[in-house]
Amino acid sequence: MTINVLLIEDDPDVTETIISVLQNFIEDVEIENIIDGKGFRQGLWRNKEWALVVLDIMMPGITGFEVCEQIRHFPGTKNVPILALTGYDTVQNENRIMASGASRYLAKPFEINDFLRETKALLKG
Amino acid sequence: MSIRKRLIVFLFFIATIVTMMGGLLILGAPIFVNAFRDSLAAMESLSYIRELKSHVSRQKTSINRFILLDDNQELLSFEEATALTNRVMQDISNDKNAKAWITDLKSYVSDAHRISSQIITLCKRGDKQRAIDEATSQLFPKFSKLTDSILALENKKSAEAQAKYKTAKALGEKTGTTVFGVFAFALIMGIFVVRSLYASLMKPLEKLRKGTEEFGRGHWDHKIEIPSNNEFGLLANSFNHMAENVKSLQQQAIHMDRMSAVGQLAGGVAHELNNPLTGVLGQTQILLAKTNQADPVFHQLKKIEQAALRCKKIVRGLLDFSRPSQTKFEDVDMSNLLESTIDLCEADLKSAKITLVKKFSSALPKVEGNPSELQQVILNLLGNAIHSMSRGGGTLTLETFAAYKKLVFADRRKGSPPQEVQGDWVQIIVKDTGVGISKEHLNHIFEPFFTTKEIGKGTGLGLSVSVGIARKHGGDISVESQGLNKGAIFFLILPVKGNSGYPPGGLKQIP
Secondary structure, three states: OOEEEEEEOOOHHHHHHHHHHHHHHOOOEEEEEEOOHHHHHOOHHHHOOOOEEEEEOEEOOEEHHHHHHHHHHOHHHOOOOEEEEEOOOOHHHHHHHHHHOOOEEEEOOOOHHHHHHHHHHHHHO | OOHHHHHHHHHHHHHHHHHHHHHHHHHHHHHHHHHHHHHHHHHHHHHHHHHHHHHHHHHHHHHHHHHHHOOHHHHHHHHHHHHHHHHHHHHHHHOOOOHHHHHHHHHHHHHHHHHHHHHHHHHHHOOHHHHHHHHHHHHHHHHHHHHHHHHHHHHHHHHHHHHHHHHHHHHHHHHHHHHHHHHHHHHHHHHHHHHHHHHHHHHHHHHHHHHHHHHHOOOOOOOOOOOOOOHHHHHHHHHHHHHHHHHHHHHHHHHHHHHHHHHHHHHHHHHHHHHHHHHHHHHHHHHHHHOOOOOHHHHHHHHHHHHHHHHHHHHHHHHHHHOOOOOOOEEEOHHHHHHHHHHHHHHHHHHOOEEEEEEOOOOOOOEEEOHHHHHHHHHHHHHHHHHHOOOOOEEEEEEEEEEEOOOOHHHHOOOOOOOOOOOEEEEEEEEEOOOOOOHHHHOOOOOOOOOOOOOOOOOOOHHHHHHHHHHHOOOEEEEEOOOOOOOEEEEEEEEEOOOOOOOHHHOEOOO
16 A cells, blocks of 8 residues: 655755655655645645655745644644654744644654654554 | 041031130130220220319319409309319219229319309409408319329329220230131131042042043943042942943853854754755665665765764754753752763763762752753763863862852953852852863853864864853853863852752852
């Protein structure tokens, strides 16, 4: 069964790394990438059933907190695990994204082992 | 002499002068007035006598002419002179001062009048020859006696009046001289006292004015020099202290400003670096996972990974530095925190052959703070100490104690005035026997990005972050080092939560 992962991230370096990690270490994974608020607001993500959402807190046009809340608000995705990422690691950001509905939180730059551990845990759960 | 004392002396001086002048007037005036009055009385007596003399002389002349010329006009003149003589005699009788010398005179006057009446009667009867005889034998000798007596009296009274006038005059002059003397003395002394008072007020006031003007221009290095111990000296000292504190605060503000600007920059840079760094680290680790360890590429990849991890650490440091303050404070037992932090450094201590000496207070009051931030500070201080002794080992001494009242941190830093802050404090001393800090570095070690470690070993942010955390907790960090290879002592001070309940005398004073 294909594992659908929604990657909401604007930075190409991070996007490519995450795609590489997922494709190299998790079998049968399909990834879709939304790069900004405009892409997210189009709402195409609502048409698919996601196994995991990987979300950057800071990106153009929309904040990760808002994205998180909207995903949780939509019935089709309200229970999907969300792994939040941030390049600006503060206690405030962590508390806020967790309050917005994220399942886990990881600071950039992460080591792939940590990323995989979190991802696998979320996919299993 | 204090201004208060000077003013008291001045007022005392004024009071003394007023009392002296007043006393002089109260005591001296009646004496002078009496003498003057005596002199006036003597003059009055003299004028009576002179009047009497003139009337008696007129009496004598008139009666003589009347006898010889038989002129009734002369008789009228005689009677008028007699009436005047009687009136003067009456006036003299009424004057109590004159009574003493009037008795003889009275008898002469009454005798003269009695004889004159007889002679006039003789004349009126036409017995002119007998009247002439009577006048020659009786009346004129009587008048002569009377005139002599009056003359003698006049001389006597004149001398008396002159003497009394002289006494009064002398007294008046004496009083005048004394009053003038006292006045002159008061004036001269007054000028001295007022001049001294003026100098003691105006000179320091002028210095204070100039000093505050300098301060107003922002010249906080200016010192108001008033050597005296009086109120102005104390005021000048207060001003100087204020200026020193303002200067120190200004420097702190500049430092904070710089820290804040650096912090914002660091935060932005760190954030921007994290994305590409995720790529570098992630892609390298993917490749590493796919590569056999025997492959020579593996080692090169490992090196890239290590470099990326080091970048991660540096960026982490930058972020810590710029991180906005966290407000979650709780009660922290610094002894426990120190113990758990030492555990983290155990391996480093062993590998660097460092002897650890712990002098922990058994009853350290708790502080209010963020434990992970405080641990970061301790870890930084321990890390620096260990690093300073990494070649050749040494002794790391950790000391904790509660301190009361006196916070003298600022004066350990060059150029900062001592600051006293009341309250209870927990002090943690981290002392090493390592490479020490040179004098020129001592003033910079708390600045961001200042490091003496070799490239790659330090970010130059550890101490500036630690100071920031300590200050956020209401505390501070200061340092002491005698120079290179003489070790260093770091002092971390944190305020005790609320009142520690320790009696003031029971706590050790920060040296």
